[in-house]
Amino acid sequence: MTTNEGLSDAERWEQGMTVRRQVLGDEHVDDSIANTTDFTADFQDFITRVAWGDLWSRHGLDRRSRSIAVITSLIAHGHHEELAMHFRAAMRNGLTVEEIKEVIIQSAVYSGVPAANTAFRVASEALADEF
Incomplete structure (x- = not known):
């Protein structure tokens, strides 16, 4: 349901x-x-x-999990224009900077090092106040 x-x-x-x-x-x-x-x-x-x-209103996943799925998909598909917004959303959904870093590192193997490199750049800019 x-x-x-x-x-x-x-x-x-x-x-x-x-x-x-x-x-x-x-x-x-x-x-x-x-x-x-x-x-x-x-x-x-x-x-x-x-x-x-x-x-996003479904019961099957919590918002933290949905954020991880969205970030991973955005990295994999090269949708960098959406990443900053969803990195900040992930923080609102309870992910830590460390967890976001791990999601990006995980994506390097499955989506490619260049995609992860870009994701780190976007995350560094979007989450600068968190470091």
Whole structure:
């Protein structure tokens, strides 16, 4: 069972916005909303309902585990523009800098040393206040 079973799209959006704010922080979400255009509005609605209202609201994994999965996937696929945001989200979800470092090192074997090298650069910038 998921926490979105039987919810309307509007209720999934509300649940998604709550989770999105908890994971990414109000400032990031407020900036995303402020930068929404007619062109991107449907996408913002989609990610709020589906990524945050459905996926991140499921019971199967805790948020720490979801953060590890997301960081690993972003590193593996070279989605560096999302890494900084998700490194900070991982800290909100209870990961330590040491644990994030270990996730990046783990990814070096499975995703490649260059990908891990870039991830360390992004993490160093995104988490500079934590060192």
